[in-house]
Amino acid sequence: TDLHTSIDKFQFDNVFMNASGVRCYTKDELDELAQSDAGTLVTKSATRAKRLGNPSPRYARLELGSINSMGLPNEGLEYYLDYALNFQKAHPDKPIFLSVAGLSMEENLAMAHTIEDSNFNGLVEFNLSCPNVPGKPQTGYDFDRTQEVLTNLFSFFTKPAGVKLPPYFDLAQFDQMAAILNQFPLKFVNSINSLGNGLMIDPETDTALIKPKGGFGGIGGAYAKPIALANVRAFSQRLDPKIQLIGTGGVTNGRDAYDLILAGASLVQVGTLLQEEGPAAFTRLTRELRAVMQTKGYSAISDFKGQLKVLS
Numbered sequence: 203t204d205l206h207t208s209i210d211k212f213q214f215d216n217v218f219m220n221a222s223g224v225r226c227y228t229k230d231e232l233d234e235l236a237q238s239d240a241g242t243l244v245t246k247s248a249t250r251a252k253r254l255g256n257p258s259p260r261y262a263r264l265e266l267g268s269i270n271s272m273g274l275p276n277e278g279l280e281y282y283l284d285y286a287l288n289f290q291k292a293h294p295d296k297p298i299f300l301s302v303a304g305l306s307m308e309e310n311l312a313m314a315h316t317i318e319d320s321n322f323n324g325l326v327e328f329n330l331s332c333p334n335v336p337g338k339p340q341t342g343y344d345f346d347r348t349q350e351v352l353t354n355l356f357s358f359f360t361k362p363a364g365v366k367l368p369p370y371f372d373l374a375q376f377d378q379m380a381a382i383l384n385q386f387p388l389k390f391v392n393s394i395n396s397l398g399n400g401l402m403i404d405p406e407t408d409t410a411l412i413k414p415k416g417g418f419g420g421i422g423g424a425y426a427k428p429i430a431l432a433n434v435r436a437f438s439q440r441l442d443p444k445i446q447l448i449g450t451g452g453v454t455n456g457r458d459a460y461d462l463i464l465a466g467a468s469l470v471q472v473g474t475l476l477q478e479e480g481p482a483a484f485t486r487l488t489r490e491l492r493a494v495m496q497t498k499g500y501s502a503i504s505d506f507k508g509q510l511k512v513l514s
C-alpha cells in the first residue's frame with residue numbers, strides 16, 4: 203500500500219503531517235518533524251514580530267483531547283522563512299508549508315509580500331482561524347472580511363497558497379464560505395482548526411484548567427472528529443475540484459485518518475495526538491492506515507479519497 207499523495211504540483215510520499223502550532227515552534231522541533239515518518243511539515247503560524255503569547259498554563263490535555271489558548275507565540279516570520287529557505291535547499295524533493303497569521307489585514311499583506319519576494323518554493327497556509335488572541339475575532343467567521351483579505355492577497359500573491367479555516371456548523375455557512383473561496387486561485391483549504399473557545403474545569407479546585415481568557419481555549423482531539431469530518435466533506439462537495447482539502451481534527455489512529463480521506467482529504471494533519479505522543483505517532487499512524495487500506499483492498503490513496511458513501 204502506498205500513502206503517496208499530492209496537492210497541485212507538489213508530491214508527498216505520505217499523507218500525514220503536523221498541524222500548525224504543534225511541535226513546530228523551533229528549528230529543532232521542525233527538524234524532528236522532518237526526520238519523522240511524516241510526509242511533510244508546517245511551521246507555527248507566524249506574525250511579523252516574535253510573540254511570547256498568552257500566560258501559562260495555556261495548554262491542557264483532556265480525557266478526549268486538548269484545550270489550548272497559546273495566543274500565537276512564535277519566533278516571527280523571518281525565523282520560519284529562513285528555516286524554509288534552508289530546508290528547501292537541503293530537501294528539494296520535500297515541499298513544506300509556511301503558516302502565516304497576521305493580526306491585521308496590513309500585517310497579513312506585508313508578510314505575504316515578504317514571502318512573495320522570497321525564493322520560498324513550498325506552500326503558504328494563511329491561518330484565518332486563530333481563536334486565542336484576546337480581542338481578535340477569527341477572520342474565518344467574518345465572511346466579508348475573509349473576502350476582503352483574499353481579494354487583497356491574490357491581487358499580488360502568486361505562490362501556491364491555501365487557507366486554514368475554523369469549523370462551521372451550518373450548511374448555509376458552508377455554502378457562503380465555499381462561494382467566497384471558489385473565487386480565488388487557492389491550492390488547498392485546510393479544515394478544521396480547533397473548536398474555538400471551549401472551557402474545561404479542574405475537578406479538584408473548581409477552576410478553569412487554563413489561565414488565558416478566563417479558561418476559554420480551542421478544543422482539539424477526539425472531540426473534534428465529527429466536526430472535522432463534516433467540514434472536510436462539506437467543502438469537498440462545494441469547492442472547485444482544483445482546490446484540494448487538507449483534513450485536520452480528531453486523528454488518533456489510522457482509521458480516523460482513513461475517514462478524513464474518505465471525506466475528501468488529500469493530506470491529513472495531526473495536532474493533539476502529536477503533542478501527546480511525539481513524532482513517533484506518525485510511524486504508528488502510517489502502519490495503521492496501511493492496515494485499514496489492506497483490509498479494504500486499496501493500494502493507493504486515490505482508490506478511496508472522497509469515496510464516502512451515503513444511505514440512499
Ligand SMILES: O=C(O)c1[nH]c(=O)[nH]c(=O)c1I
Binds near residue numbers: 275335420
Ligand atoms: O493559540 C494559538 O496560537 C492557536 N491555537 C489554535 O488552536 N489554533 C490557532 O490557529 C492558533 I494561532
